[in-house]
Amino acid sequence: MIEAFAPGRVNLIGEHTDYAGGLALPMAIDLGTTVRGTSGGDVVRLVSADEPDPTTVPLDVADPASARPDWARYVAGVVAELRPTTGFEGSITTTLPLGSGLSSSAALELAVALALGFEGPPADLAALGQRAEQIASGVPCGIMDQLASACGRSGHALLVDFADGSVQPVPVPPEVDVWVVHSGQERRLAGSAYAERRAATERATTQIGPLGSATLADVHRIADPVVRRRARHVVTECARVRSFAAAIAAGDVATAGLLMDESHQSLRDDFEVSTDALDALCERLRSESGVLGARLTGAGFGGCAVALVAHSTPLPTDVRGWVVRASDGARRR
Numbered sequence: 001m002i003e004a005f006a007p008g009r010v011n012l013i014g015e016h017t018d019y020a021g022g023l024a025l026p027m028a029i030d031l032g033t034t035v036r037g038t039s040g041g042d043v044v045r046l047v048s049a050d051e052p053d054p055t056t057v058p059l060d061v062a063d064p065a066s067a068r069p070d071w072a073r074y075v076a077g078v079v080a081e082l083r084p085t086t087g088f089e090g091s092i093t094t095t096l097p098l099g100s101g102l103s104s105s106a107a108l109e110l111a112v113a114l115a116l117g118f119e120g121p122p123a124d125l126a127a128l129g130q131r132a133e134q135i136a137s138g139v140p141c142g143i144m145d146q147l148a149s150a151c152g153r154s155g156h157a158l159l160v161d162f163a164d165g166s167v168q169p170v171p172v173p174p175e176v177d178v179w180v181v182h183s184g185q186e187r188r189l190a191g192s193a194y195a196e197r198r199a200a201t202e203r204a205t206t207q208i209g210p211l212g213s214a215t216l217a218d219v220h221r222i223a224d225p226v227v228r229r230r231a232r233h234v235v236t237e238c239a240r241v242r243s244f245a246a247a248i249a250a251g252d253v254a255t256a257g258l259l260m261d262e263s264h265q266s267l268r269d270d271f272e273v274s275t276d277a278l279d280a281l282c283e284r285l286r287s288e289s290g291v292l293g294a295r296l297t298g299a300g301f302g303g304c305a306v307a308l309v310a311h312s313t314p315l316p317t318d319v320r321g322w323v324v325r326a327s328d329g330a331r332r333r
């Protein structure tokens with residue numbers, strides 16, 4: 001019996017910076033996806049505990065995006081990228097809420113790749129998962145989700161510099177907990193709006209160079225007001241990631257919380273990926289005693305908020321939320 005597990009991730013700070021060569025600070029969480037089964041045969045056949053229909057993917061699958069049911073596109077994307085020579089028969093279970101911005105698709109891709117025999121360093125596993133995600137979904141996503149799931153370290157967030165792919169574990173201070181709370185809104189329009197945001201940052205990059213190392217003075221040279229605002233988000237967000245990492249290393253969790261609030265404002269006003277439900281949820285969380293800061297997490301357009309809270313603050317009983325812990329990355333067990 002083969003068993004592979006891959007965690008979801010929550011991003012503490014640094015949103016929409018990965019594909020722009022900037023910085024982010026995600027962590028793998030203790031919710032994730034498990035694939036169990038045996039290898040053999042010449043197809044990958046999987047049943048999911050959360051979905052009514054199984055999937056059968058041929059090893060020579062030609063068009064992963066047309067695999068059915070919908071979730072099978074991610075399995076087919078992995079098969080197309082990995083090209084295993086032996087099939088697999090097994091089942092998928094997950095403790096992640098699906099389609100909520102906690103990277104359930106990245107966890108599925110990485111768990112399937114490991115179950116199908118992927119061998120190699122975590123960075124290569126992440127790159128394979130990212131390619132599978134792009135082919136399966138048609139969304140030009142960055143690599144943050146897969147990298148966080150592949151490289152997770154118990155008790156640590158990961159300071160990722162997407163300019164060179166470096167990943168530096170940063171201890172999460174014991175005096176804080178991390179909450180993930182669902183806005184009640186499934187993500188909407190994520191694909192086309194995501195591609196549009198990415199294109200705007202690419203236009204900015206052609207004008208002022210890589211946004212990970214650009215300054216606000218560079219941003220002011222951008223003539224188009226929308227492109228300028230998108231670039232301003234990325235440049236200020238990278239500065240906030242640096243300040244956040246320094247603040248938690250110094251035990252200054254109050255400053256870290258304020259930086260999360262500022263990140264949300266920038267995502268709302270400059271990058272325009274928040275929603276009324278996410279804004280209201282973050283406001284509400286900030287009004288709870290013990291909450292140090294709150295922001296949307298993931299691509300936006302719905303899904304979840306993340307909050308940094310004083311250790312052992314009780315999660316409000318009237319929200320759909322989770323107290324998540326920083327966990328190890330994807331692995332075969």
Ligand code: GLA
Nearest residue numbers: 015016141142143144298299
């Ligand atoms: C999604 C993408 C990531 C990243 C975030 C926004 O989760 O998959 O690559 O761009 O949105 O930070």
